[in-house]
Each structure stands twice: as C-alpha cells, then as structure tokens.
Amino acid sequence: MIAETVCSAVSAAGLGIAAVTAYRKRFLAAVRIAAYSLVPVALVLTGIVEWLADTAFSPTAWVGFGLLGVAWVLFTTTRMVERRRGGSRRERRAAARAARGDAPTAVAPAASAPSLGQGSRPAARPAASRGDDDFSDIEAILKKHGI
Structure with a gap:
C-alpha cells in the first residue's frame, strides 16, 4: 500500500514537471518526461510493485x-x-x-608452430649477460638513492 502511494506521488510529480516543461514550449522534452512519469503507475497497475514489495520483505x-x-x-x-x-x-x-x-596425437606437436627461417629469428642474448644488465641497472638505482 505504501509502495503504491509512493509510485502514484512520483507519477503525479512527474506529470507536473512535464506540464511546466510544456508551458515553456519544450514539447518534446515534456512528452518524454510524461512518458517516464507514467511508468511507476503502470508498474502499480500490473502488480509488479506489490510483488517486489512482498519479495523485499520476505x-x-x-x-x-x-x-x-x-x-x-x-x-x-x-x-x-x-x-x-x-x-x-x-x-x-x-x-x-x-x-x-x-x-596418440592427431597432429604432430611441431605442426602448429609457425615455420620461420633463420633470417627472421631474433638473435638471443646469453642468459648471463641479461642477468648482469638487470642487476647493474638495479645497483645503479640503489646507489643513486644511497642504499
């Protein structure tokens, strides 16, 4: 009962705002506001509001x-x-x-790998030099901050 009253009040307020908007000669906006304001009353009349209220307090x-x-x-x-x-x-x-x-596998494991020639493969750096470069960068940052 309270939910229906609130929905009716919201619809009445929306229709009032639509009337004021229409008075200001903004008819398209007024019709859109009126359409939105009729939705709560339509939900009350279809029984959805009652079902939602029963669900919310159950x-x-x-x-x-x-x-x-x-x-x-x-x-x-x-x-x-x-x-x-x-x-x-x-x-x-x-x-x-x-x-x-x-x-048994239906396809050879290497069959899905793309076939690249030697010229298109990037040159790999040794792991030791990669690690040394990373640690030298870290050491430089730590020295910079005095650690």
Missing part, C-alpha cells in the same frame, strides 16, 4: 538471493582456478596422456 526471498550470490561466487572462483591451472580436468588429463605418450 526472509525466504533474501535467503534465495543469498544462495544465488553464493552460487555466483562459486562459479567465478572455479573459473578463475580453472584458468590459472590451464584448463579443465579433462583437458589436463589429455595433456598428461599426450606428455606420457599414452594417447
């Missing part, structure tokens, strides 16, 4: 919403863990079988 409905939230959290958590591990259990088993050589 402990059973809140438990249901809580369970939906828990289910959503569980779904998202399992998806994150699945992505972090690299696929579903079935995909991991298939990869383990392929690594052991138990199951």
Whole structure:
C-alpha cells in the first residue's frame, strides 16, 4: 500500500514537471518526461510493485538471493582456478596422456608452430649477460638513492 502511494506521488510529480516543461514550449522534452512519469503507475497497475514489495520483505526471498550470490561466487572462483591451472580436468588429463605418450596425437606437436627461417629469428642474448644488465641497472638505482 505504501509502495503504491509512493509510485502514484512520483507519477503525479512527474506529470507536473512535464506540464511546466510544456508551458515553456519544450514539447518534446515534456512528452518524454510524461512518458517516464507514467511508468511507476503502470508498474502499480500490473502488480509488479506489490510483488517486489512482498519479495523485499520476505526472509525466504533474501535467503534465495543469498544462495544465488553464493552460487555466483562459486562459479567465478572455479573459473578463475580453472584458468590459472590451464584448463579443465579433462583437458589436463589429455595433456598428461599426450606428455606420457599414452594417447596418440592427431597432429604432430611441431605442426602448429609457425615455420620461420633463420633470417627472421631474433638473435638471443646469453642468459648471463641479461642477468648482469638487470642487476647493474638495479645497483645503479640503489646507489643513486644511497642504499
């Protein structure tokens, strides 16, 4: 009952604002405001407001919403863990079988790798020089700050 009264008051206020807007010769805006202001009354007349009010004050409905939230959290958590591990259990088993050589593979492992000639492959630097460069940069930064 209170929700219906509030919706009716909101609609009446909206129609009043639409009337003032139409008085100012902004007819397109006035019609748009009137359309928005009729929505709450339409929801009251269809019974949606009563259903929402009953749902909002029902402990059973809140438990249901809580369970939906828990289910959503569980779904998202399992998806994150699945992505972090690299696929579903079935995909991991298939990869383990392929690594052991138990199951024959339909395609050779190197078949999906692109074929690049020697000229297009970038020259690799030795790992030791890469590590030394990184540490020298870090040492320079630490010396700069007096550490």
